[in-house]
Amino acid sequence: xxxxQPQTATNAASTHIDAAIVGAGFAGLYMLHRLxxxxxxxxxxxxxxxxxxxxxxxRYPGARCDIESLEYEYGFEDELPREWKWTExxxxxxxxxxYINHCADRFDLRRDIRFETRVTSAHFNESTNRWExxxxxxxxxxxxxxxxxxxxxxxxxxxxxxGLDSFEGDWYHTGYWPHEGVDFxxxxxxxxxxxxxxxxxxxxxxxxxxxxxxxxxxxNFSVPAHNGPIEPxxxxxxxxxxxxxxxxxxxxxxGGVVSGTxxxxxxxxxxxxxxxxxxxxxxxxxxxxLGGAFADLAINNEANATAAEFVREKIRVTVKDPATAExxxxxxxxxxxxxxxxxxxxxxxxxxxxxTLVDVKSAPIVEITPAGLRTRDAEYAFDCLVFATGFDAMTxxxxxxxxxxxxxxxxxxxxxxxxxxxxxxQVAGFPNLxxxxxxxxxxxxxxxxxxxxxxxxxxxxxxxxxRAHNMQSIEPTPEAQDAWxxxxxxxxNFTLFPQANSxxxxxxxxxxxxxxxxxxxxxxxxxxxxxxVVANGYEGFVLRA
Ligand code: FAD
Ligand code: N01
Numbered sequence: 001x002x003x004x005q006p007q008t009a010t011n012a013a014s015t016h017i018d019a020a021i022v023g024a025g026f027a028g029l030y031m032l033h034r035l036x037x038x039x040x041x042x043x044x045x046x047x048x049x050x051x052x053x054x055x056x057x058x059r060y061p062g063a064r065c066d067i068e069s070l071e072y073e074y075g076f077e078d079e080l081p082r083e084w085k086w087t088e089x090x091x092x093x094x095x096x097x098x099y100i101n102h103c104a105d106r107f108d109l110r111r112d113i114r115f116e117t118r119v120t121s122a123h124f125n126e127s128t129n130r131w132e133x134x135x136x137x138x139x140x141x142x143x144x145x146x147x148x149x150x151x152x153x154x155x156x157x158x159x160x161x162x163g164l165d166s167f168e169g170d171w172y173h174t175g176y177w178p179h180e181g182v183d184f185x186x187x188x189x190x191x192x193x194x195x196x197x198x199x200x201x202x203x204x205x206x207x208x209x210x211x212x213x214x215x216x217x218x219x220n221f222s223v224p225a226h227n228g229p230i231e232p233x234x235x236x237x238x239x240x241x242x243x244x245x246x247x248x249x250x251x252x253x254x255g256g257v258v259s260g261t262x263x264x265x266x267x268x269x270x271x272x273x274x275x276x277x278x279x280x281x282x283x284x285x286x287x288x289x290l291g292g293a294f295a296d297l298a299i300n301n302e303a304n305a306t307a308a309e310f311v312r313e314k315i316r317v318t319v320k321d322p323a324t325a326e327x328x329x330x331x332x333x334x335x336x337x338x339x340x341x342x343x344x345x346x347x348x349x350x351x352x353x354x355x356t357l358v359d360v361k362s363a364p365i366v367e368i369t370p371a372g373l374r375t376r377d378a379e380y381a382f383d384c385l386v387f388a389t390g391f392d393a394m395t396x397x398x399x400x401x402x403x404x405x406x407x408x409x410x411x412x413x414x415x416x417x418x419x420x421x422x423x424x425x426q427v428a429g430f431p432n433l434x435x436x437x438x439x440x441x442x443x444x445x446x447x448x449x450x451x452x453x454x455x456x457x458x459x460x461x462x463x464x465x466x467r468a469h470n471m472q473s474i475e476p477t478p479e480a481q482d483a484w485x486x487x488x489x490x491x492x493n494f495t496l497f498p499q500a501n502s503x504x505x506x507x508x509x510x511x512x513x514x515x516x517x518x519x520x521x522x523x524x525x526x527x528x529x530x531x532x533v534v535a536n537g538y539e540g541f542v543l544r545a
Contacts, residue, residue: 014140017041019463020133021147022119022401025053026100027436027452028149030076033107034460038467043143044113045135051104051113053151055097059177060388062200063093066287066342067447070230070238071257072096074103075246076453081239090227090287090342114139121402122146124431129472131432144472145463147434148398152444155396157509159192159387162367169372171385174201184208187383190373192365194220198388199341203349205386213380214350215360215373218501219330221311222341226286249450254522256447260285262292267303270294279310291336298495301334308335318347324357325350333500339444393503394439394517395419405430418506418515422476422484422540423530425455431475431544434459439517440488444504446523454527461534471543480540492516 019035021028024046035042048056065072069086084099091099104110118136125132131146156175164171172182174197189209191198194216206212238245249256260282267275275294282289290311296303312329319325328347349355363377372382395415403411406429414420414427421427424441425434436455437443443451466474492498498505498516506512519526533539 014132014142015043016142017043018143019043019145019147020045020119020122020131020141020143021149022046022122023053023149023151023154023397024048024051024104024113024115025055025149025151025154026074026449027151027456028053028147029100029104029107029109030074030453030456031147031149031436031459032109032112033076034456035463036112038460038464040463042112043141044109044149045117045119045133045141046113046115047118049115050101051109052097052100054153055093055100057154057156057176058174058197059093059179059181060172060174060197060201060386061181061204062202062344063174063177063197064088064090064200064227065096066090066196066225067257067449068259068287069095070235071245071249071259071447072449073099074449074453075242075249076457078243080106081242085235086230088227089230090225119401121404122433123402123404123408124406124433126406129431145432145434147436147459148401148438149436150397150401152394152397152437152448153391155392155400157389157392157396159389161365163370164368166370167368167372167385168370169383169385171387173387173389174198175391182384184384186210188372188381189213189384189386190215190380190382191386191388192360193388193390194218195388195390196339196341197390198386199343199346201386201388202355203343203345206349206352206355209354211354211356213356213358213382215358215365215375216327217360217364218332218338219328220338220341221308221330221335222343222346223283223288223290223311224286225342225344226284227344246450249447250454250523250527252524254524255288255445256442256450256523257288260287260289260292262295264295266296266300267294267306268296268300275306276310279307283310283314287342288340291340297335298337298497301496304334304336304496311335315347319350321350327357327359333502334496337495337497337500338502338504390503390508392509392512393506394444395506395512396509398435398438403430403433405433416513418513419517420481420485422481423526423533424519425458425530426474426476426541428476428478428481431473440484440519442519442521442523442526445518445520450523454523454530458530458534462538465534465538466543469543471545473544474538474541476541484540487521488519489516491519491521495520 018040019042021031021044028044069091121134123132131143133141190213192215278293316325363375372380419439421440424438501507
């Protein structure tokens with residue numbers, strides 16, 4: 001196996017490798033494995049001191065996957081699913097992190113990973129056709145290919161509340177949680193945000209804290225996980241037909257999961273009784289099953305309203321205080337147009353005496369004070385604050401690096417009006433730069449493991465093709481990119497997704513261009529398009545000898 005060799009030819013201090021991979025989450029690890037398989041020298045650079053990405057950083061109480069564990073795992077190798085046994089339907093963060101570490105060892109990946117190193121810049125050198133990469137520890141790499149496995153939800157949004165530095169208690173962000181954990185016993189805790197991270201952590205923090213105050217700006221749709229041990233017979237069946245399960249997930253589904261059958265019927269064609277039955281049976285199944293209750297929930301406001309009202313009724317029945325229940329009912333965007341949350345006892349938690357819900361839409365947070373927090377209407381005292389305020393999603397980690405392509409043009413300037421990419425894989429003007437699950441691909445709208453593997457395989461096959469044909473570089477044509485961006489927008493606008501102020505559309509970051517970033521056309525259709533592009537001789541790309 002070739003290992004990176006220091007070279008003196010072009011730059012005394014830089015290490016020459018075939019490929020630099022930024023990030024050691026699920027994507028970066030599999031990319032390294034595939035490139036090694038091609039006999040290439042590759043190096044992963046990772047800011048953390050361990051593998052895992054999302055599952056390394058997000059150690060807040062209650063963190064777990066919302067895609068069933070038996071589908072949220074690697075599928076590229078047949079033995080892995082047989083040798084790894086998940087304990088729960090939705091695995092917890094520690095268990096997923098153990099799994100990723102197991103995979104890193106199983107495939108002997110660590111020796112090519114540089115930990116505790118952040119890539120600060122990546123510049124394309126047009127005379128050498130190579131990427132010159134710099135890190136925060138002064139290391140330089142020169143690589144023919146630069147592969148960004150930097151993650152879609154890996155740039156936590158640092159709270160920028162006035163006065164944060166004056167806070168005398170402890171504060172945490174769910175996206176970079178202390179490794180040693182936090183004991184909230186006897187503490188007065190305030191949590192800001194009610195997205196997936198908050199919804200998972202609130203029940204657990206509430207059970208520990210003396211008092212928990214939840215600051216909600218936008219109520220969220222959440223469905224019960226019904227988490228628990230995996231039924232052994234179900235696990236056996238899934239493992240036995242694993243190859244077929246993964247093929248179907250990749251080729252035949254919208255979201256990259258085979259569990260849960262989407263109903264092809266319109267909600268508006270069903271009788272009221274039929275609708276309720278369908279919703280009810282899916283609510284009982286738990287997880288994302290409810291999202292597939294009817295075919296038109298994502299595209300027709302009237303149909304969607306029936307599901308939205310079903311969830312609101314569940315909230316009203318669960319939460320005893322009618323005013324709190326009403327505040328928890330999402331009303332200003334369609335059902336599931338923000339990432340649907342999957343919870344364990346979230347709404348029930350508001351029946352506890354030590355939990356208070358505060359609406360910060362009507363009276364926003366004005367500042368953090370030394371003793372706690374002040375909204376327009378009141379002051380609150382806390383020992384600890386938890387920011388579950390989310391991420392600069394999809395573009396944050398990429399734009400955190402000074403990436404320059406042809407003629408020194410920065411990715412930031414190319415994306416000033418929002419991300420533009422061909423297939424979410426490459427950007428015009430940035431040869432040999434790949435973005436795994438980049439904007440313009442299904443990525444965050446899917447089971448990410450399926451989308452990650454599809455992208456890694458596509459990139460590895462592409463690189464193998466270039467090498468086999470003595471090609472030096474690949475990049476999309478501006479025309480192909482424009483056409484794809486138009487298509488991504490067109491498909492998104494056909495759905496109800498753009499009606500929500502979600503992170504999918506950049507609405508959570510003040511000043512971020514409002515562009516629907518993921519591709520909503522579905523995993524199967526997208527994978528087919530990627531295949532066709534290759535079959536047509538890398539249609540839309542320019543390959544240079
Ligand atoms: P990441 O896991 O985000 O890894 C990216 C890595 O790149 C990080 O380790 C980061 O430190 C590193 N990095 C970034 N920039 C640099 C730099 N400049 N230099 C060096 N290193 C850098 N998806 C699902 O499909 N199902 C789920 O159930 C699910 N649950 C989730 C739960 C949480 C709490 C969150 C936040 C996300 C969840 N996701 C889920 C999405 C999740 O991000 C993906 O499933 C998947 O883990 C992403 O893997 P990745 O390797 O692409 O990126
Ligand atoms: O972040 P979010 P997240 N004042 O952006 C609020 C994945 N994930 O970390 O909606 C007051 O969803 C903000 O309010 P609003 C999953 O893909 C999965 O929870 O902007 N409030 C919102 O309530 C998910 O979608 C799991 O009005 C402020 C919250 O903070 C993605 O990661 C678990 C505020 C942020 O919610 C991100 O989830 C965790 C302010 N100034 C994460 N600023 C699973 O279950 C922000 N907010 C698998």
